[in-house]
Amino acid sequence: MREADRLAIAAGISGYALMEAAGQAVARVVIANWGRRPVLVLCGPGNNGGDGYVAATHLRNAGWSVVVAALGAPKSGTDAAVAATRWPGIVAPVDLSLLAERPLVIDALFGAGLARPPDGVARAIIDEINRLGLDCVGVDVPSGVDGDSGQVLGAAPRCRATVTFFRLKPGHLLLPGRALAGSVHLADIGIPAAVLERIQPRCWRNDPALWRDQLRRPRLEDHKYTRGHLLVIAGGAMTGAGRLVARAARRAGAGMVSLAAPAEALPIYAADQPGLITLALPKPSDLAALMQGRRMSACVVGPGSGVGEGTRDLALAALATGRSCLADADALTSFAGKVEVLAAAVRGPFLITPHEGEFNRLFPDLGAGLGKLARVRTAAARLGAVVLFKGADSVVAAPDGRAVVNDNAPPDLASAGTGDVLAGIAGTLLAQGMPAFEAAAAAVWLHGAAGSAVGRGLIAEDLPEELPNLLKKLES
Ligand SMILES: NC(=O)C1=CN([C@@H]2O[C@H](COP(=O)(O)OP(=O)(O)OC[C@H]3O[C@@H](n4cnc5c(N)ncnc54)[C@H](OP(=O)(O)O)[C@@H]3O)[C@@H](O)[C@H]2O)[C@@H](O)CC1
Ligand SMILES: Nc1ncnc2c1ncn2[C@@H]1O[C@H](COP(=O)(O)OP(=O)(O)O)[C@@H](O)[C@H]1O
């Protein structure tokens, strides 16, 4: 963001004009969403505080009763100092007594320049805002939230709304920042679009615009083999997982889905879905010939496969074919403490889809303290594969550093079996030749959209049935 500001200023827009637009946007959001009431604007010593003085001035001009309290005077010569001198009222020191009348709080303490956990009176007033449950509007980010990671440094106010500028930051999408930001309002403050091209961001909010063009549409001359043939390597005991993967893969548009499992379980799979091809589980040494012979373009291994050497060897054999491969669930747990073995085996496009527990088993040194985005990027670089780390704020990262954060998944998806559905969708997109990064991003978005379409009472089995409509809409 600093770079965006710098480039905008270099393009002839004054820093103060940006601050004026930012503060005005904050005032606009407040006026649009709250009735007139006492407002307390908390200003920090930097430009975030500068936005606060501007917002305070606009609210006062609109007839609101505004108290401004500052942690300290902005450094002279800065834009924030200019904004402070244009505020016509007095500036009080920050003090908890200012909250006594339960004002609407505008939090302009720290933004992009947060350098350490808030302490002293800043920390005390953040804690008190939360204790009293006051309505709070964050400027840029809730103070204490790291905009790059969504992590909280020490403490941050729980905001009803946050007004940010130019572009959402990862911290608005990643937990816990996303929960603390409330509803996020993105304001155009006059930074030209060309600046975005210069910055070349490497992290995006997941959106169909990123991958829609790469979805494979059915063509007149298609037959079932040209639309992707996915192999699902499933298990003998937990058959539900493999069935969900296969069902989702078929609804996502694969031309053919074959499922290989121990012979005794095949009748269960065959009875469940007449359109599913069932095969006896091959020996790892036979997998390449099977995939080649049947023109299988991708393979999903792991859901319901069982943890252990058998699954590990099949996953390694799948990778050795050089065809697109997705490893999930048991195929990931089977490599706990052995991630370097997995990394050394990567030949072709490879996607893993761990949840938090599976991620920790593979990458125990990449703990939560690093922030999800950094964890996933590091894991992807280390593995040489695309990593889709699931959750309410699923992150997809590629080894080259590209990343998307997904924010369309409803909490109704927290239900057993939904991860298997995700693996099936992604498996089909891989089988159709979509690059692994885009396939993962598209799959997680479709999964979230399917979850929203079903809503309350969702079970995993519902999700594949939403896919035809969603795909139709994406194509129109
Ligand atoms: N043209 C632009 O630039 C535009 C910028 N915009 C706005 O500017 C914001 C970024 O401004 P910024 O870079 O000045 O940083 P900011 O977030 O105010 O904090 C830095 C100050 O806080 C201090 N400090 C930090 N942590 C602290 C702590 N825990 N406890 C105590 N102090 C702490 C730090 O002190 P120091 O580390 O130097 O001791 C420094 O004084 C951005 O979020 C957006 O709102 C918009 O107006 C659009 C145009
Ligand atoms: N609170 C939540 N909000 C949105 N999506 C969620 C939430 N919790 C879980 N999910 C999604 O639900 C799916 C669960 O997958 P997983 O943990 O592998 O379960 P299972 O193995 O039972 O299928 C993942 O796609 C995950 O992102």
Ligand SMILES: [K+]
């Ligand atoms: K803030």
